[in-house]
Amino acid sequence: MSLKIVVLAKQVPDTRNVGKDAMKEDGTINRAALPAIFNPEDLNALEQALQLKEQNPGSTITLLTMGPPRAAEIIREGLFRGADGGIVLTDRAFAGADTLATSYALSCAVRKIKDYDIILGGRQAIDGDTAQVGPQIAEKLGIPQVTYAEQILSIENGKATVKRRLERGIETVVVPLPAVITVNGSADECRPRNAKLIQRYKYAKTPSEKQGLSEECLKLYEQRPALNLYEWSVNDVDADLDQVGLAGSPTKVKAVQNVVFQAKESKRLTAADNEIEDLVKELIANHTIG
Numbered sequence: 001m002s003l004k005i006v007v008l009a010k011q012v013p014d015t016r017n018v019g020k021d022a023m024k025e026d027g028t029i030n031r032a033a034l035p036a037i038f039n040p041e042d043l044n045a046l047e048q049a050l051q052l053k054e055q056n057p058g059s060t061i062t063l064l065t066m067g068p069p070r071a072a073e074i075i076r077e078g079l080f081r082g083a084d085g086g087i088v089l090t091d092r093a094f095a096g097a098d099t100l101a102t103s104y105a106l107s108c109a110v111r112k113i114k115d116y117d118i119i120l121g122g123r124q125a126i127d128g129d130t131a132q133v134g135p136q137i138a139e140k141l142g143i144p145q146v147t148y149a150e151q152i153l154s155i156e157n158g159k160a161t162v163k164r165r166l167e168r169g170i171e172t173v174v175v176p177l178p179a180v181i182t183v184n185g186s187a188d189e190c191r192p193r194n195a196k197l198i199q200r201y202k203y204a205k206t207p208s209e210k211q212g213l214s215e216e217c218l219k220l221y222e223q224r225p226a227l228n229l230y231e232w233s234v235n236d237v238d239a240d241l242d243q244v245g246l247a248g249s250p251t252k253v254k255a256v257q258n259v260v261f262q263a264k265e266s267k268r269l270t271a272a273d274n275e276i277e278d279l280v281k282e283l284i285a286n287h288t289i290g
Contacts, residue, residue, distance in 0.1 A: 002058030003155065005049045006113060008106060008121030008134070009042040009063050009078060011071040015126050038074045041122025043190035045183040048152050049120050050082045050191065056155065060084045062113065066094055066105055069208040075229050079201040080193040085226070087113075088206055091233040096246035099128070103136030105244050108237035110141060118160065119180045123148060131182070138180035145180040146173055150187045206231045 013034035046063075053059040063078040063086035065071050075086030089109050097105065110119065119138075124131035131147070138145035150165040153172070160179060164171045165186050175181075203220070206229045210218065221227050234244060242248060269275045283289045 001056055001155070002060075003052055003056050003117045004115050005052060005059060005061045006110060006116045006119045007042070007046050007049050007061055007063050007078065007083065008119065008137075009046065009065045009074050010039040010122075010125050010127075011036050011065065011067050011074045012039045012125050012127040013037075036070070036073070038077050039122055039125045039127075041124060041126075041183060041185045043122075044185055044187040045120040045122050045181075046078055046081060046083070047188050047190040048149070048181075048183055049118075051188070052118070052152060052155065053082065062086060062116075064106065064109055064113075065089065066097075066102060066109075069206060069231070072206045072209060072229055072231075075206075076201060076204055077193075079204060080197045081191055082194065082197065085229070087230045087232055089232050089237070090208075091244075093234045093241055093245050096249060097244060098249035098251035099130050099132040099136060100250060101244050101246075101248035103133045103140060104248060105234075105237070105239055106133070107137045107140035108239045109232060110137065112232070112237050117177050119178070121180070121182050123182045123184050134180055134182035141180070143178050143180060144175045145182070146175050147182045149181045149183045152181065201227065203227055204229050 014037045015034070046061075049061045053061055061078070061083040063075050063083050065074055065086070066089040069088065069090050071090065072086075072088050075083075075088060078086060087109065089105060094101075094105055110116065119134075119141075121134045121137075123134070125133075135145055135147060146160075146162045146164065148164045148166055149162050150170075151163040153161040153163055155161075155177070159174050159176050160181070161172065161174050162181060164173060165184055204227045205221070208231060209229075210221065234241060240248075267279070269279060280289075
């Protein structure tokens, strides 16, 4: 059977190299100070979607992301790996959204898409680590959800069989479609870009990115519709302004503290039993453990 797959993807700051300027005074991330990357676990989700597409001929993959216009870059990254199209949910009104406002906006966009069988996304984003958006979207759409997925084993008779990896072991569940499935980082890594797909989609652009192009260039997009990426605003998805962005975000940051480890804070140990014992006592005394 052919499937309509939606993959939720997020462009995130690379928090693996956080410096002193990574946070603003108001508690929000200073995204300009960090390079933007494709959220790692969303790539795992994309790979699961690509495997389903291979197993079910005629299936299509649509990437959906929310962010500034530059987030179109990860749509292209998805196209280079085998996705079929993408939508950037972008509007100044979406700025400052917490997980509740983000899930509301994305659920509105999914309702506009209408025709879908599976919604896939990473377990969590590295800029927040909340793992809340996927489950909240499922709740808002009123459809089942499976979290911590490591592999979608099969899809038969309108149901998906999913392997989950949990702290206590591995679990296999069956879920009726449509459903939201969030994928662990322990799932298969996403395949690399495909050279032919890079050549095919390297000029794919959103309306914002086409501004200032010559008429001759714009004719290219009329002739090749696959190069047209979509941008949807608050009005396009019929979202309530009171439930998006900062207005729809009840989460408030009370305080932000930068913790920078200095070399002088490190301690070298040998394999001597007394040194290890002294370290354990020290960690217990300062409540690091115990």
